[in-house]
Amino acid sequence: MTKRPTVLALAATAILSLGPGFGLVRAALGTVAAAGPQSAPAAAPGAAELAAELAANLASLRAQFARPTSIPYPGAMPPTPEQVALGARLFHDPRLSANGEFSCASCHDPELAFTDGVTRGMGIAKALLPRHTPTLWNLAWNETLFWDGRAPSLEAQAQGPMENPKEMGQAIGAGVAKLRADPAMLAAFAAAFPDRPDVSPTHVLTALADYERTLVSPPTRFDAFIAGDDTALTPSERNGFALFTGRGRCSTCHSGWAFTDRAFHDIGLPTDDKGRGTVIGLPAVNYAFKTPTLRELSWTAPYMHDGSLASLEDVVSHYNHGGVDRPSRSPDLPVNLALTGQEVSDLVAFLETLSSARPPKPDAGLGFSGVPVAVAAPVTVSQVTQKNKAFSPTSVRVTTGETLRIVNDDTRPHNVRVFDPRLEFNSGLQEPGETATITFGSSGTFEVFCGIHPSMKLSVTVE
Numbered sequence: 251m252t253k254r255p256t257v258l259a260l261a262a263t264a265i266l267s268l269g270p271g272f273g274l275v276r277a278a279l280g281t282v283a284a285a286g287p288q289s290a291p292a293a294a295p296g297a298a299e300l301a302a303e304l305a306a307n308l309a310s311l312r313a314q315f316a317r318p319t320s321i322p323y324p325g326a327m328p329p330t331p332e333q334v335a336l337g338a339r340l341f342h343d344p345r346l347s348a349n350g351e352f353s354c355a356s357c358h359d360p361e362l363a364f365t366d367g368v369t370r371g372m373g374i375a376k377a378l379l380p381r382h383t384p385t386l387w388n389l390a391w392n393e394t395l396f397w398d399g400r401a402p403s404l405e406a407q408a409q410g411p412m413e414n415p416k417e418m419g420q421a422i423g424a425g426v427a428k429l430r431a432d433p434a435m436l437a438a439f440a441a442a443f444p445d446r447p448d449v450s451p452t453h454v455l456t457a458l459a460d461y462e463r464t465l466v467s468p469p470t471r472f473d474a475f476i477a478g479d480d481t482a483l484t485p486s487e488r489n490g491f492a493l494f495t496g497r498g499r500c501s502t503c504h505s506g507w508a509f510t511d512r513a514f515h516d517i518g519l520p521t522d523d524k525g526r527g528t529v530i531g532l533p534a535v536n537y538a539f540k541t542p543t544l545r546e547l548s549w550t551a552p553y554m555h556d557g558s559l560a561s562l563e564d565v566v567s568h569y570n571h572g573g574v575d576r577p578s579r580s581p582d583l584p585v586n587l588a589l590t591g592q593e594v595s596d597l598v599a600f601l602e603t604l605s606s607a608r609p610p611k612p613d614a615g616l617g618f619s620g621v622p623v624a625v626a627a628p629v630t631v632s633q634v635t636q637k638n639k640a641f642s643p644t645s646v647r648v649t650t651g652e653t654l655r656i657v658n659d660d661t662r663p664h665n666v667r668v669f670d671p672r673l674e675f676n677s678g679l680q681e682p683g684e685t686a687t688i689t690f691g692s693s694g695t696f697e698v699f700c701g702i703h704p705s706m707k708l709s710v711t712v713e
């Protein structure tokens with residue numbers, strides 16, 4: 251197979267292509283010193299404290315929110331440009347639906363940051379779907395897909411909407427048969443999969459997933475600020491960032507450059523949908539949904555898994571009041587946030603800096619790192635900890651028959667799991683302070699993860 255030996259720099263160039271208002275904002279603000287709280291005309295009470303807090307934490311925040319330099323991919327070889335191009339064509343191809351009218355893009359419209367602009371969309375059956383259509387930006391880093399994380403990969407996810415009678419309503423095999431009758435498609439599949447040039451369900455799913463992995467939202471004014479330009483954000487936006495990472499506790503869950511921990515939380519929305527709780531059978535995570543990316547939010551309203559909040563003001567107001575108090579509500583949510591009107595505006599202003607001036611186009615210039623995610627060298631220990639949603643260490647060595655202790659020294663519950671034909675393990679709900687023990691009876695490498703925070707991964711080498 252022809253493969254591209256690329257290492258791609260995602261960040262640098264696009265920072266220069268910001269929206270038209272950008273230069274004006276910068277010119278108006280001048281340097282940080284000049285734009286400090288003293289020069290902001292109607293500085294609200296607390297604004298000076300927020301500015302000072304941001305200044306004190308800036309270096310650490312710049313490290314935490316820095317953009318990645320490459321896109322990860324599963325498997326040994328990165329997707330080729332031909333595979334990505336085929337995936338883009340298939341994404342827009344209505345032949346993958348029963349009536350020839352629905353493509354993936356019917357609901358995931360690139361002009362609306364791959365959403366559909368409605369509370370809940372409709373597919374071929376003209377019936378409302380149970381949940382709001384999520385954006386497809388920045389999914390390459392996800393361990394699980396869908397609001398409740400029920401799909402384990404982009405490849406596995408893509409078959410769902412095709413075969414769902416409410417969405418595209420057609421067995422993938424029937425779609426494949428239609429594509430096979432088209433000489434242009436035969437050529438595109440041959441270019442994408444030269445070793446085995448067949449139009450197969452697997453190739454359809456692989457190409458769609460490869461295309462979706464390239465959907466990385468471009469840098470915005472926020473990234474210019476993170477890259478070191480102090481004047482790229484207004485004082486109000488900077489105060490919003492200070493609230494987001496400070497008193498608002500937003501970044502506890504909306505962490506990192508894509509503003510998501512890719513984990514599941516109940517944020518107290520009034521809903522009957524049990525979300526992650528149903529998928530992993532744990533009532534403690536009822537009403538919990540995957541933290542969405544906050545990139546390109548300006549184009550993705552309405553918000554939340556049920557599309558129940560119409561605007562960013564509504565979202566911030568929800569967090570300000572804390573929502574429905576029930577046992578599953580996340581301990582990571584701020585209690586009695588009591589934001590002032592000015593602070594609500596600051597937070598909304600900050601959230602808006604995460605969007606491009608226009609709905610961004612997928613950029614075929616982006617690519618993949620040449621090196622799949624590396625696993626750290628294993629450490630010989632008999633106990634692992636789980637603080638701050640991370641196993642420590644992340645790679646361990648034990649001997650056959652030995653018991654590994656996994657200690658929850660975190661402030662939140664976890665759910666330790668191993669899905670392996672040689673060893674099935676499910677700790678059930680593991681509250682803070684509780685220890686899960688796993689005995690490894692056979693040699694080999696095992697992957698341990700958390701069912702609530704799937705980015706937590708532990709590799710166990712049994713010798």
Ligand code: HEC
Pocket residue numbers: 341346352353354355356357358371372373374379381382383384385386389394395396397398404407408409411412416417418458462
């Ligand atoms: C009829 C509208 C509709 C169509 C057509 C559709 N989707 Fe979706 N898509 C949705 C909805 C609604 C969800 C959320 C469902 C859930 O989480 O339970 C979703 C979720 C997803 C997700 C998960 C995103 C995340 O954050 O985890 C991906 C990926 C996705 N769709 C890709 C596709 C692809 C690829 C196609 C075409 C094969 C497609 N969709 C067709 C409506 C649609």
Ligand code: HEC
Pocket residue numbers: 494498499500501502503504514515516517519537538539540541542543544547550552553554555556562565566569580582583584597601
């Ligand atoms: C406990 C984790 C957690 C905290 C803390 C948190 N969020 Fe969220 N956020 C989520 C989850 C989970 C969702 C999706 C919830 C759903 O749909 O049921 C979400 C959804 C959102 C959305 C809607 C995005 C979309 O595409 O629909 C916005 C905007 C948002 N949060 C902003 C914030 C802000 C601002 C704060 C701080 C005031 C904050 N979040 C604090 C976990 C969290």
